[in-house]
Amino acid sequence: MAVPPLARPATRAGARVAFLLAPAAGALILVAGTAGLLAPLTALAVGVGVVALFATAVLWHTALAIHHEEGVYAACRGAGFIGMASLATAVTCGLLLARPPAVAVWAALGLAAAAGSSVFGTMLLPGAAATVAVRLRRAFDGLGLGVSLGFAAYLVTPLHRTPWPALANTLIAAAGVSIVTVIVLRARLHRPAALRCGAGVMGVLIVLCAIVNLVLDGSAGRLVPLLGLVIVAGLTLAADGGSRRNLPERLDSRELDLYLSSYPLLAVPAGVGVVAALIHLILVGTFNTTAIALGVSMVAVLTMRELLVVSDIRRYTAQLRVKEAHFRSLVAGATDLTLVLDERLKIRWQSPAAARLFGLADAEVVGRTFLELIHPEDVAGAQAGIEALIAGEHADGPPALINARLLDGHGIWRDTESTVADQRSVPEVAALVVHVRDVGERRHLERTLHRLSYTDQLTGLANRRALMRDLLEFRRRAGQQGTLLVIDLHGLAEINDSRGRETGDAVLIEVGRRIRCLLGEDDVAARLGGDEFAVLTPDGAVLAYALATRIVTAVMEPYELPGMIVELHTSVGLAELAGGKDSEEVLRHADLARKRARQLGRDRVEWYDTDVEIQLHRRMDLERELLGAADRGELDLVFQPVVSLRDEQPVGVEALLRWRHPKLGTVLPAELLPIARAVGCAAELDEWVLEEACRRLSGWSTGGNDFWLSVNVAPRELLTARFPERVAEILSRYDIAPERLVVEVQETWIAEDVPAIVASLAGLRTLGVRAGLDDFGAGQASLAHLRRLPVDMLKLDQTLVNQRSEHATTPAVLDVVVSLGRRLGLEIVAKGLESQDQIELARRAGCHYGQGFALARPAPAERTEAYLESHRP
Numbered sequence: 107m108a109v110p111p112l113a114r115p116a117t118r119a120g121a122r123v124a125f126l127l128a129p130a131a132g133a134l135i136l137v138a139g140t141a142g143l144l145a146p147l148t149a150l151a152v153g154v155g156v157v158a159l160f161a162t163a164v165l166w167h168t169a170l171a172i173h174h175e176e177g178v179y180a181a182c183r184g185a186g187f188i189g190m191a192s193l194a195t196a197v198t199c200g201l202l203l204a205r206p207p208a209v210a211v212w213a214a215l216g217l218a219a220a221a222g223s224s225v226f227g228t229m230l231l232p233g234a235a236a237t238v239a240v241r242l243r244r245a246f247d248g249l250g251l252g253v254s255l256g257f258a259a260y261l262v263t264p265l266h267r268t269p270w271p272a273l274a275n276t277l278i279a280a281a282g283v284s285i286v287t288v289i290v291l292r293a294r295l296h297r298p299a300a301l302r303c304g305a306g307v308m309g310v311l312i313v314l315c316a317i318v319n320l321v322l323d324g325s326a327g328r329l330v331p332l333l334g335l336v337i338v339a340g341l342t343l344a345a346d347g348g349s350r351r352n353l354p355e356r357l358d359s360r361e362l363d364l365y366l367s368s369y370p371l372l373a374v375p376a377g378v379g380v381v382a383a384l385i386h387l388i389l390v391g392t393f394n395t396t397a398i399a400l401g402v403s404m405v406a407v408l409t410m411r412e413l414l415v416v417s418d419i420r421r422y423t424a425q426l427r428v429k430e431a432h433f434r435s436l437v438a439g440a441t442d443l444t445l446v447l448d449e450r451l452k453i454r455w456q457s458p459a460a461a462r463l464f465g466l467a468d469a470e471v472v473g474r475t476f477l478e479l480i481h482p483e484d485v486a487g488a489q490a491g492i493e494a495l496i497a498g499e500h501a502d503g504p505p506a507l508i509n510a511r512l513l514d515g516h517g518i519w520r521d522t523e524s525t526v527a528d529q530r531s532v533p534e535v536a537a538l539v540v541h542v543r544d545v546g547e548r549r550h551l552e553r554t555l556h557r558l559s560y561t562d563q564l565t566g567l568a569n570r571r572a573l574m575r576d577l578l579e580f581r582r583r584a585g586q587q588g589t590l591l592v593i594d595l596h597g598l599a600e601i602n603d604s605r606g607r608e609t610g611d612a613v614l615i616e617v618g619r620r621i622r623c624l625l626g627e628d629d630v631a632a633r634l635g636g637d638e639f640a641v642l643t644p645d646g647a648v649l650a651y652a653l654a655t656r657i658v659t660a661v662m663e664p665y666e667l668p669g670m671i672v673e674l675h676t677s678v679g680l681a682e683l684a685g686g687k688d689s690e691e692v693l694r695h696a697d698l699a700r701k702r703a704r705q706l707g708r709d710r711v712e713w714y715d716t717d718v719e720i721q722l723h724r725r726m727d728l729e730r731e732l733l734g735a736a737d738r739g740e741l742d743l744v745f746q747p748v749v750s751l752r753d754e755q756p757v758g759v760e761a762l763l764r765w766r767h768p769k770l771g772t773v774l775p776a777e778l779l780p781i782a783r784a785v786g787c788a789a790e791l792d793e794w795v796l797e798e799a800c801r802r803l804s805g806w807s808t809g810g811n812d813f814w815l816s817v818n819v820a821p822r823e824l825l826t827a828r829f830p831e832r833v834a835e836i837l838s839r840y841d842i843a844p845e846r847l848v849v850e851v852q853e854t855w856i857a858e859d860v861p862a863i864v865a866s867l868a869g870l871r872t873l874g875v876r877a878g879l880d881d882f883g884a885g886q887a888s889l890a891h892l893r894r895l896p897v898d899m900l901k902l903d904q905t906l907v908n909q910r911s912e913h914a915t916t917p918a919v920l921d922v923v924v925s926l927g928r929r930l931g932l933e934i935v936a937k938g939l940e941s942q943d944q945i946e947l948a949r950r951a952g953c954h955y956g957q958g959f960a961l962a963r964p965a966p967a968e969r970t971e972a973y974l975e976s977h978r979p
Contacts (some may be wrong), residue, residue, distance in 0.1 A: 904938020
């Protein structure tokens with residue numbers, strides 16, 4: 107973009123030099139005329155011409171720069187018209203020097219051109235007037251002022267005796283000066299520059315009018331150059347003020363002009379004219395043609411001004427009517443109720459939406475205080491908020507927000523949210539403005555969402571988030587003990603897989619119902635997710651354990667669903683609320699106890715203590731390392747002899763598995779086998795035990811073909827289709843007679859699938875392998891199993907012969923069991939014989955064989971072989 111002319115450094119420097127030299131040169135010429143060195147009119151024409159050319163150049167240069175830089179057409183026109191006024195002033199002075207024919211007419215036209223250009227120039231300068239309508243009003247304001255004062259001066263001064271050229275010139279100058287005065291005084295922007303420009307223009311017009319009249323009257327003399335000095339100063343001021351072209355933001359063209367403020371300016375001259383007319387009428391009695399023309403002009407100008415005012419009033423009234431209609435439509439269709447309150451909080455006005463939104467009529471509301479509509483419990487908070495707003499230092503501060511229940515026209519309390527704005531500083535309002543909106547649906551939705559966020563959607567119980575919240579509240583209560591129960595369901599995954607998730611969801615709903623029925627008012631039931639539940643109770647250890655037992659019993663009961671009956675089992679872990687440093691740790695403790703209960707079996711309840719965590723870590727370490735134990739050579743077998751009670755000679759051995767863990771020590775089968783079943787390697791362990799036991803048996807030189815070996819086999823391994831083949835392969839590899847092998851199955855495992863176990867044992871008997879029923883007497887259906895199972899050996903549980911145990915039976919029970927076994931042709935082995943009395947008890951009952959620490963302890967293969975060698979018959 108090109109650099110504007112006045113923006114160039116050289117141009118600005120030249121303008122400053124011209125501003126100093128041109129007015130000085132013009133003044134020197136006029137001083138020379140006063141001193142008689144030049145003719146007065148010549149000095150006037152030349153001096154004013156030099157300054158006029160300077161002013162015109164500066165103003166036109168300004169106009170070009172404004173148009174080039176800002177593109178504001180009106181502003182550049184204003185500077186151009188003031189330059190034209192300067193040229194018209196110089197031309198008028200030249201006409202006075204040249205004195206052409208009809209010089210009075212030409213001088214009047216020059217003065218009119220100077221006055222008109224000055225009026226248009228000042229009117230178009232930035233900040234003088236924004237629109238054409240405003241310019242017209244100000245022009246008529248000034249014209250009315252000039253005509254009124256001219257009419258009064260004509261009647262009460264000797265002006266009426268002056269010739270018509272002087273009168274015309276005076277009226278033209280007065281009109282121009284009046285219009286410029288009004289424009290300058292009412293300028294909104296650049297007031298200092300506008301005052302300089304206006305003062306210069308008014309001085310030029312007044313002095314130019316005086317010079318023209320003096321010259322035409324023939325009484326100019328050396329006074330003319332002195333008056334020309336005033337024109338030089340006026341042109342300089344006009345050029346300086348008119349060239350101030352800084353253009354800030356424009357005034358809004360729609361801004362209502364304060365036309366009423368001009369009425370005093372017009373009323374005083376008009377009143378002066380009327381008083382002058384009355385005085386003239388009293389003293390003279392008649393009006394000449396000129397006076398009548400001036401009076402008619404005054405009335406015409408005032409009438410035109412009033413017509414413009416009426417037009418503006420109508421236009422603004424129409425705009426206000428449209429704005430009011432828009433406002434009413436907005437307020438009537440708004441979703442907020444608007445109230446206007448005075449300083450005593452009385453309602454002065456309410457919006458039309460009140461009846462639609464709250465059913466409130468004006469008669470029910472207007473005149474009452476705002477606090478009377480608010481619920482008594484919310485009045486204090488609302489009043490405090492409003493008083494804080496009223497007492498604020500700044501009235502234009504942020505509005506107060508009030509949440510309160512409002513009584514509607516139907517007598518219902520509605521949840522509302524109100525914003526109160528202090529508009530007392532606004533003269534048109536001078537009140538407190540309240541916007542009331544109904545937030546009942548929003549509050550209901552918020553409460554619903556809050557409830558849903560703390561509720562399990564399936565069971566209706568609390569969810570994990572709600573449990574942790576309540577757990578934190580329980581722990582904060584002074585002296586609160588309390589217990590947290592974590593409940594884990596077993597078998598839900600199988601129900602989902604076999605019956606479908608809809609059935610599983612129905613079971614979960616029923617579980618939640620059963621748990622809830624067992625709880626008290628202060629207890630909290632929650633679903634943590636999946637098949638895990640929790641109960642938070644303020645009860646202590648004893649009552650909490652009893653509650654957990656009842657929950658286990660309730661969950662174990664069959665679930666009768668449409669067309670099916672399903673069963674579940676559970677494990678429950680308990681932890682004291684005061685046992686952890688925070689809520690998360692309490693939940694972790696209860697969950698660890700639950701995991702321990704699940705490891706120990708179904709339908710168990712376990713308390714958390716430090717040993718539980720140690721046992722869990724031990725269990726996790728064993729589960730992680732068991733799969734590679736055989737490859738690392740950590741598995742081992744020990745053998746416990748089975749002795750004949752008649753001659754105390756060994757008739758067989760039982761192979762017992764041991765895990766020699768390098769860090770945790772020896773792991774016994776009671777701990778090892780459940781872990782093997784959990785990680786899914788029980789079958790591999792059974793095969794390893796079977797093969798290793800047969801290998802050891804084949805290497806012993808002692809014992810005869812009737813010396814047998816017994817191994818324990820898990821039901822899952824026993825039920826596999828390849829198990830008989832595997833047994834036959836191992837016996838053939840180590841050249842062991844099938845009748846020397848006894849496969850033992852625990853009596854407590856038989857109930858899992860009796861028909862399948864019967865079929866598998868029958869298949870082993872076809873190979874010649876004998877079967878034994880281990881731990882007989884530990885289950886509830888032992889006698890029923892004897893008639894169905896194809897077994898050859900019966901090992902009695904140690905509770906049948908252990909008289910010191912709390913579960914010990916009478917000798918009569920032992921006699922019945924042994925007698926029944928012998929009738930069925932079974933070999934009877936009494937296990938757990940730890941004293942001589944127990945040996946005698948088993949011998950008297952009719953047991954042929956015995957096994958226990960009192961007879962022989964389990965020992966490695968080498969020591970067992972030495973034992974057999976020492977007890978050879």
